[in-house]
Amino acid sequence: MRFMRSRAGLWAALCFVAIAAAAVFLTLPGSSPVSPYAASAAPRGGPLATYVSTSGISHDDVANLRGLPTWHPGLPNGINKDWRVSIDNVWTQIESEHADAVFAQGDMVQGFWGVDDDHTGIFGPIDTYRHRLQAIHNAGDSYYHALKREYRAHGLTVYPGMGDHEMGGLDTDGNTAPHTFRARAYPEWVKTWEANFHHRAYYHVKLPGSVELWTLKPFRQDPDGGVSAILSRAERRWLSTSLDRSTARWKIVQSEIPPYSSPGFHGIHTSQTHLIDAQQVWTIMRNHGVDLMLCAEFHDVDALQRGGLPEIIHGGAVAGLSANYLRIDVYRDRLAITLTRMANGTATGTGTLWAPSDRHRSPLHIHMTTDHSVTGHMVVGHDGIVSADGELVPY
Secondary structure: HHHHOOOOHHHHHHHHHHHHOOOOOOOOOOOOOOOOOOEEEEEEEEOOEEEEEEOOOOOOOOOOOOOOOEEEEEEEEOOOOOHHHHHHHHHHHOOOOOOOEEEEEEOOOOOOOOOOOOOOOOOEEEOOOHHHHHHHHHHHHHHHHHHHHHHHHHOOOOEOOHHHHHOOOOOOOHHHOOOHHHOOHHHHHHHHHHHHHHHOOOOEEEEEEOEEEEOOOOOEEOOOEEEOOOOHHHHHHHHHHHHHOOOOEEEEEEEOOOOOOOOOOOOOOOOOOOOHHHHHHHHHHOOOOOOOEEOOOOOOOOOEEEOOOEEEOOEHHHHOOEOEEEEEEOOOOOEHHHHHHHOOEEEEEEOOOOOOOOOOEEEEEEEEOOOOEEEEEEEEEEEEEEEEEEEOOOO
């Protein structure tokens, strides 16, 4: 009721559009029949631009390593036909949306690098700290190269972000202790990512449809040498200043680690990490007119809204046999968002796919098809969520 009182004028205008367009979203299973976010009219005419948003493809270290000078027969490889086909099927489905660009929040790799638990030497020696740093660089070059090759093969323009797996992983409280190798080597993970994607880890781009995208690096190195899920002071200042200068009609921010999630939402096989400085980041976005925040980390879907600013947690983990994505159609007066879930994959046989660390290895044989279904819709205006159904009904 609070939503409808605060936006009575907008709701009246939308009712007029509903009559004129004579088209409504279907209410999917899971929608609340008394939700104020009732299904409303689809926008008339074609969109100004279309984007896809996702994460967790593949959320594992997958690459053909046989071309490396350190590889020789008898050593394990980091890909096989089943993995290659499954990953290709997911990107093929995303390609079918014919989007102007893809937003990828992060966790596209496993990232437990700088180790060699099977003593293979594939990414070089790890007998010294310097060698371990080089092993991070060598692994990143291989796995990011494979990822970018998928983008090119499917004709996709991708705006990626760093998730916690792109920097070796955070502990469940959003921190990594200063004495750990992951914390000490944090700059090398960032350096490797930036070298492969040719720009710094937090950045801002202008896109078709009068859209601007801000990609956050949702962690920093602390004064004591640890790593925390906190934006650095410099990054917060950059975010505030660049948002203030923007003249875009639509302002979208993506961060692999979310500031908030709905009470009781736990996700799937996730650390459930949130931004420690959530309130500061949220206040900057709210005060500077951000229209939509896109997050990941939980490998599942959650929608919420605070102070008129919608946040959608989404994306899966192909390594966990799941994937989902958002299609965002941009209109002058609204963003029309559709959630698509890929059919869950299966794992067969025994064994695991090789990765530098044995901390977590995925099944050796997985199978994912292009089968999919639409499981939710949301319409976002400049004052927040206008309508939603299915899995995108906010908490």
